Amino acid sequence: MTQTAAQRFLQDAAVKSADLMHRDVILFNLKSYDAAHFRGRARIKDWEAARQKCQEIKREAINHLDRYLLQFEEKVVARGGHVFWASTSEEACAYVKNLATRLNVRTVVKSKSMVTEEIHLSPALEKAGIKVWETDLGEFIVQLREEAPYHIVTPAMHLNRGQIAKLFREKLDPKIDSDDPAYLMAVARRVLREAFFAAEMGISGANFLVADAGVIAISTNEGNGRLCTSVPRIHVVVTGIEKVIPRLEDLAVLWPVLATSGTGQGITTYSTLIGGPRQPGEADGPEEFHVVLVDNGRSQLLADAEQREVLHCIRCGACLNTCPVYRHVGGHAYGTTYPGPIGSVLTPHLNGLNEFKHLSYASSLCGACTSVCPVKIDLHHHLLQNRRNATTTGTAPPGERRMFRAWSHAMLHPRIYALGGWLMRKSLRIVYGLGLAGSILDPMRKWNRYRAPVPLPSESFRARWRKDHAAD
Amino acid sequence: MKRTVSLFIPCFVDQLLPEVGVDTVKVLRRIGYEVDYPEDQTCCGQPAFNTGYWDEARPCAEHFVQVFKQADVVVCPSGSCVTMVRNFYPDLLAQSTLLGEALALASRTFELSEFLVKVAGVTQVGATFPHAVTYHASCHGLRELKLRDEPLQLLRQVKGLKLIEMARSEECCGFGGTFAIKFGDISAAMGTSKAESVAATGAEFVTAIDPSCLLHLQGILGKRQSSIRTIHLASILAQENRAPAGRVEERP
Numbered sequence: 001m002t003q004t005a006a007q008r009f010l011q012d013a014a015v016k017s018a019d020l021m022h023r024d025v026i027l028f029n030l031k032s033y034d035a036a037h038f039r040g041r042a043r044i045k046d047w048e049a050a051r052q053k054c055q056e057i058k059r060e061a062i063n064h065l066d067r068y069l070l071q072f073e074e075k076v077v078a079r080g081g082h083v084f085w086a087s088t089s090e091e092a093c094a095y096v097k098n099l100a101t102r103l104n105v106r107t108v109v110k111s112k113s114m115v116t117e118e119i120h121l122s123p124a125l126e127k128a129g130i131k132v133w134e135t136d137l138g139e140f141i142v143q144l145r146e147e148a149p150y151h152i153v154t155p156a157m158h159l160n161r162g163q164i165a166k167l168f169r170e171k172l173d174p175k176i177d178s179d180d181p182a183y184l185m186a187v188a189r190r191v192l193r194e195a196f197f198a199a200e201m202g203i204s205g206a207n208f209l210v211a212d213a214g215v216i217a218i219s220t221n222e223g224n225g226r227l228c229t230s231v232p233r234i235h236v237v238v239t240g241i242e243k244v245i246p247r248l249e250d251l252a253v254l255w256p257v258l259a260t261s262g263t264g265q266g267i268t269t270y271s272t273l274i275g276g277p278r279q280p281g282e283a284d285g286p287e288e289f290h291v292v293l294v295d296n297g298r299s300q301l302l303a304d305a306e307q308r309e310v311l312h313c314i315r316c317g318a319c320l321n322t323c324p325v326y327r328h329v330g331g332h333a334y335g336t337t338y339p340g341p342i343g344s345v346l347t348p349h350l351n352g353l354n355e356f357k358h359l360s361y362a363s364s365l366c367g368a369c370t371s372v373c374p375v376k377i378d379l380h381h382h383l384l385q386n387r388r389n390a391t392t393t394g395t396a397p398p399g400e401r402r403m404f405r406a407w408s409h410a411m412l413h414p415r416i417y418a419l420g421g422w423l424m425r426k427s428l429r430i431v432y433g434l435g436l437a438g439s440i441l442d443p444m445r446k447w448n449r450y451r452a453p454v455p456l457p458s459e460s461f462r463a464r465w466r467k468d469h470a471a472d
Numbered sequence: 473m474k475r476t477v478s479l480f481i482p483c484f485v486d487q488l489l490p491e492v493g494v495d496t497v498k499v500l501r502r503i504g505y506e507v508d509y510p511e512d513q514t515c516c517g518q519p520a521f522n523t524g525y526w527d528e529a530r531p532c533a534e535h536f537v538q539v540f541k542q543a544d545v546v547v548c549p550s551g552s553c554v555t556m557v558r559n560f561y562p563d564l565l566a567q568s569t570l571l572g573e574a575l576a577l578a579s580r581t582f583e584l585s586e587f588l589v590k591v592a593g594v595t596q597v598g599a600t601f602p603h604a605v606t607y608h609a610s611c612h613g614l615r616e617l618k619l620r621d622e623p624l625q626l627l628r629q630v631k632g633l634k635l636i637e638m639a640r641s642e643e644c645c646g647f648g649g650t651f652a653i654k655f656g657d658i659s660a661a662m663g664t665s666k667a668e669s670v671a672a673t674g675a676e677f678v679t680a681i682d683p684s685c686l687l688h689l690q691g692i693l694g695k696r697q698s699s700i701r702t703i704h705l706a707s708i709l710a711q712e713n714r715a716p717a718g719r720v721e722e723r724p
Contacts, residue, residue: 010655017661324644328661362655364648364662365522366611387524396524404520404528411483411514411532421487446653450660452694454488454687461486461493465509 005335006358012333013362022158026327029157033321036264043266044256054257055376057250058312061211061242065302068211068244069293075214079276081289089119092294096121096203096236097128099290103234105130105200109192111218111225112136113205114152114315115294116238118337118350121203133195135224137188144171150331152338153262153317158330192224202228202286206239207258207314209291213248215275216291219258219268226272235274235286241293242311254314261316261374297350307382310349312375313342319369319379325362334359341369345382353390360386418462425456432456476506478543480581482553482683483515489683495710496549496584502712503594512539517564518556522649526564533561537570537577545591546581549706551613551682554583559616583613584706585681589622595629601711602632605703606675608666608689609642610682623681623705630708636673643669647688663692670700677703 003011016022041047061068073083086092100108108130110116122132122143134143138155142148144167149155156164165179168187176187204225206216216237218225229235245254251271259265278285302308320326320340331339336347336356344359360383369379391401410416431442438448447454459467477500481493497507517532536557540546548554558578565574588594607627613619627635646652646662666689670678678693678700680686686702693700 010657013655014657017657023661023665324646324662324665325658328658328665361523361651362658364611364644364646364651364659366644366648367615368611368642368644371615384522384524387522388526389524391524391526400523401525401528404523404525408517408520408525408528408531411517412535414512414514417483417514421483425487446656447691450656450695451663451688451691454691457488457490459490461481461490462509462511464490464494466511 005355008335009333009358009362012335013329016330016333017328022330023328025158025160026330029154030321030327033264037260037318037321038264040260040264040266044260050253050257051374051376053253054314054374055312057245057254058314058375059309061245062302062308062311064246065241065244068246069209069241071211072209072214072244073291073293075211076276076289076291079214079279079289081276081291083291083293085293085295087295087299089294089296092119092238092292092296093121093124095292096238096290097124097130099234099236100125100130100201101128103200103288105234107131107133107195107199108201108203109133109135109195109199109228109232110139111202111204111220111228112139112155113203113238114149114337115205115240116203117149119238119294119296121238133192133199135192135195135222135228136220137185137222137224140188140192141167144168148332148337150339151317151320152315152340153320158332196227196231199232201234201236202230202232203236203238204229206237206243206291208251208254209239209244210248210251210273211244211246213273213275215248215273217251217255218272218274219255219270220272221263221265221269223270226270229272229274230284230286233286234288235277235290237274237289237291238294239291241295241298242313257374258314258316261314261318261372301346301349304349306385307345307349309375309377310342310345310382312377313346314375315342316374318372318374322368322372324364324366324368329362341379341383342377345377345379345386348386348390353386353393354395357386357390360390418460421460425458425460428453429456474504474506475544476508477545477547477587478540479507479509480513480516480540480546480548480553480557481509482548482550484687485550485683488687489704492549492683492704492706495704495706496547498710499584499588499597499599499706500547502710503588503592503597505592508543510539510543516553516556518553518560519649521556521560521564530564530568533564533574534568534570537561537565537574540577540581541573543577543580545587546577547584547587548581549584549681549683549704551583551610551617551619552684554581554586555612555616557581583617583619583681585613585623585626586617586619588709589625595625597626597629597709599629599709599711600631601708603677604634604636604673604675605677605679605708606636606638606670606673607641608638608645608670608678608680608685610680610685611644613681614642619681623679626705626709627679630711633708636675638669638673638675638678640669645685645688646692647684649684652688659688660692663688664696667692667696667698667700671698675700677701677708679703679705679708681705 141156208217277289517529521529652659
């Protein structure tokens with residue numbers, strides 16, 4: 001029998017949350033992120049005002065998506081670029097694949113893009129016999145390991161340098177004899193440099209699509225983005241339709257806020273704006289420039305007034321970093337392109353509520369995600385809405401609604417509630433008195449599997465109150 | 473004339489942690505309030521609401537509003553249950569005829585430390601607790617009700633109490649209601665990390681404003697056979713000075 005996504009999640013989460021070495025690597029990496037993020041926020045004079053401004057910019061963009069996307073398209077086309085509107089991931093992949101085939105592309109270099117992960121672009125290209133190189137160091141590492149990115153900003157966060165040295169030794173060069181980060185980086189750099197100059201096509205994502213200027217904005221730290229977008233003769237941008245922003249000047253606040261939330265930097269090392277192919281008189285840049293605007297379920301989310309703001313997300317990863325569930329189960333257990341709180345909110349919309357509703361329940365609703373989100377998405381409350389939608393439109397666990405209905409009836413009758421409470425305490429005391437805590441006879445066994453039993457006082461508060469006030 | 477507060481004792485406090493209710497009464501009386509306990513109260517509906525069963529939670533919420541609508545002010549020793557009333561009832565009861573009453577009631581319902589510091593204007597309640605204590609910032613109190621300093625202000629005034637800050641005090645303990653049952657492995661791993669942060673302080677007690685966090689931590693610490701005890705803020709504040717009765721200052 002094949003496992004459902006929910007069963008797989010439960011199993012992987014159980015393994016990972018018990019893996020103390022994994023936890024230590026994640027906590028080690030997140031400790032430096034926490035410190036940098038905190039310092040970064042302190043550099044911005046009024047962090048709350050900056051968040052507010054970013055929320056307003058994204059709200060305006062999302063509410064007028066039709067206008068801003070067309071404005072962006074018009075400018076790009078005027079400069080000789082091409083814009084393709086893909087309503088599904090299949091359409092997006094087919095467009096890029098056909099383009100590559102038509103233009104005799106054998107090698108592709110990619111800078112980091114979660115949308116290409118979402119639509120499974122690399123496998124589609126490889127199927128057509130095209131070699132795809134991930135050129136972001138973290139992405140390169142997870143590509144060599146043949147696994148998905150662990151995190152949307154830092155894809156190899158789950159690995160330490162020893163593991164990376166071992167991987168490079170196995171996959172790149174048996175003579176590698178050091179786990180010094182600078183040395184390992186130089187190894188990757190040498191390999192990737194050759195790929196950059198061999199590739200006919202570069203594929204990038206976009207952090208923002210600027211409507212009034214008709215340019216894409218890319219933020220990277222390794223410079224690989226600039227090589228991908230300027231060396232090969234074709235540049236393809238694959239991006240979600242929600243990435244559009246109205247004005248160039250909006251980047252004045254969005255760039256530093258994205259960098260601060262993502263890595264704690266004041267601004268990302270390379271901030272690049274690209275608006276089309278090489279223009280007459282320009283020394284470099286690609287001959288062809290294509291933008292693939294991916295919908296893939298986003299329009300449907302746009303139609304959901306309650307959760308539309310989920311499209312504000314700028315993919316900074318701050319909610320993952322702060323999430324105690326993410327910290328304990330890690331990025332792979334989710335089994336989705338977008339892990340962590342934003343993934344738990346978004347995935348049911350992109351991939352189906354029934355298959356992915358469990359992620360909305362896999363949260364203590366602590367709200368840490370909402371408190372750090374730079375565009376103020378009410379993440380944990382959207383999890384609650386997903387849960388409600390799952391019980392009314394999805395398939396709830398059998399008997400759960402009946403149980404809550406009975407519970408609800410009892411709560412309307414104080415005497416039944418009080419009697420039920422008394423019976424529960426009394427029977428649990430008997431079960432535990434017989435040493436049967438945790439056995440099949442223990443209704444609290446799921447609690448007791450991990451915890452000592454709850455206290456079972458002989459009298460409830462209301463009984464004590466009544467006794468104390470009997471004379472009143 | 474003494475002012476009266478109506479006690480909202482959450483269902484699991486009523487059934488499993490009655491001393492938290494008793495201590496809440498003690499503290500409120502000591503600072504000069506009359507305390508009333510409407511006996512028809514049951515549960516605010518949060519378990520059903522959080523699991524997605526809003527239709528089943530709604531009658532509980534309406535019952536709650538009916539029980540408390542006459543109250544001048546409602547005080548509850550749980551940030552989570554106050555969050556339900558104040559932040560979630562407006563959504564849950566959006567179509568209910570009781571919406572108006574619910575909104576009004578939400579603005580008169582307070583978590584205990586919030587009530588003491590912000591409404592009664594008291595931080596010194598005349599408590600003595602000569603122990604090393606660390607404070608866990610419960611999520612709902614902290615991020616839904618925005619209570620960051622109020623509990624600490626009260627703890628700092630407790631005679632003999634040594635307050636030790638724990639690492640990542642604002643990280644969730646892993647309880648999360650039905651989450652603790654549906655995702656026991658993750659919940660327990662989060663609880664274990666929290667228990668390790670608590671243990672690293674060397675404190676004898678861990679306190680919080682939410683009894684549900686403490687119930688969870690008590691279970692996790694108990695399973696580890698730790699000697700650290702959990703204690704609700706109300707129970708610390710209720711500890712009287714050992715001096716003869718009457719010496720404790722009372723506010724009128």
